[in-house]
Amino acid sequence: DTGVSQDPRHKITKRGQNVTFRCDPISEHNRLYWYRQTLGQGPEFLTYFQNEAQLEKSRLLSDRFSAERPKGSFSTLEIQRTEQGDSAMYLCASSGGLGGEQFFGPGTRLTVL
């Protein structure tokens, strides 16, 4: 399977714990995006990378959130001191074509108790 992959698929954690998610994009894609989706809403942009450079961060991305893409391949999204409001589906997407189409991974569903 050469699509976008994400790990883990599900994460249940207690409030105050730190969590880290991983995304592996389609191999030839140089842009990688993180989105968050809650029930009944469309995905909301969090941040994106072009190769290893983080080019934009949403105001949604508080200082408890950090993302990296150290070698321009996979990316990690870390949430420190999780809060119940962080419960959501965290989606990763990648793109590389001229048309800008983004292809999504299966997501990581986070539940903060």
Place this chain on the structure above:
Amino acid sequence: RKEVEQDPGPFNVPEGATVAFNCTYSNSASQSFFWYRQDCRKEPKLLMSVYSSGNEDGRFTAQLNRASQYISLLIRDSKLSDSATYLCAVESSYKLIFGSGTRLLVRP
């Protein structure tokens, strides 16, 4: 006002019906537009890119109206398997801005 707006539905239609969804956007500088399909608890899957001249893929037709700042998706001869949420997305400086989605239910 949201940057991208969609009627949440649900649209409840019989098999074989034709159904159309509209999506309005506020950023007149946007250049790329997309329709995604999302099944319950799954990731969005790209359905179609939307081009200025309009484009068709089988039973699906997408159109762009820049003057009125909306995009549309037409589904002909609806199938039970078309039941899903349809998300429109507007590109803004590489990132996508999504609407909240329109839910479609196709009944036998």
